[in-house]
Amino acid sequence: MIEDAALLARAEALVKAYAAAGKRIATAESCTGGLVAGLLTSVPGSSAVVDRGFVTYSNEAKTDLVGVPAALIAAHGAVSEPVARAMAEGALGRSLAHAAVSITGIAGPGGGSADKPVGLVHFALALKGSTTRHVERRFGDPGRSEIRRLAVEQALELLERAV
Numbered sequence: 001m002i003e004d005a006a007l008l009a010r011a012e013a014l015v016k017a018y019a020a021a022g023k024r025i026a027t028a029e030s031c032t033g034g035l036v037a038g039l040l041t042s043v044p045g046s047s048a049v050v051d052r053g054f055v056t057y058s059n060e061a062k063t064d065l066v067g068v069p070a071a072l073i074a075a076h077g078a079v080s081e082p083v084a085r086a087m088a089e090g091a092l093g094r095s096l097a098h099a100a101v102s103i104t105g106i107a108g109p110g111g112g113s114a115d116k117p118v119g120l121v122h123f124a125l126a127l128k129g130s131t132t133r134h135v136e137r138r139f140g141d142p143g144r145s146e147i148r149r150l151a152v153e154q155a156l157e158l159l160e161r162a163v
Helices: 005-021 035-041 059-066 070-076 081-093 144-162
Strands: 025-029 050-055 099-105 120-127 133-138
Touching: 005 035, 005 144, 025 035, 025 059, 025 081, 035 050, 035 144, 050 059, 050 081, 059 070, 059 081, 070 081, 081 099, 081 120, 081 133, 099 144, 120 144, 133 144
Parallel strands: 025 050, 025 099
Antiparallel strands: 099 120, 120 133
16 A cells, blocks of 8 residues: 555545536556555545546456457457556446446556656546546656556546536
């Protein structure tokens, strides 16, 4: 779990806002391994807001748990806009949530390439009745823990804008 007072405060505010709106959240996380869901569920009362979290670290998990077509992963790679969108849409469709956020990226220290360097992270936010939004971030290589923390921040920002 990320021990960050500022992130915890944001999570508390997010849970309060979603609870007040009567809305629920789902997550589909790859490189963060459930950190967003873990942060949100560290907030008392989050059971009214967090419906479920999918840790889709492997390609098979992306396919099995949230329905990302294997052909999409083969065509674009797991770290891509189409896969991030499919993860968020799959999480939304397989949950009772109103909003689903997805994260797929390369946290390092290895695994990067010239086209997809360490620090590249794709995010998507799927909302019931709305077009899925995508964000790409290139965090550079400040280290695995920092990339994952920055990814959690970005995911929270997407969820904050959606409530």
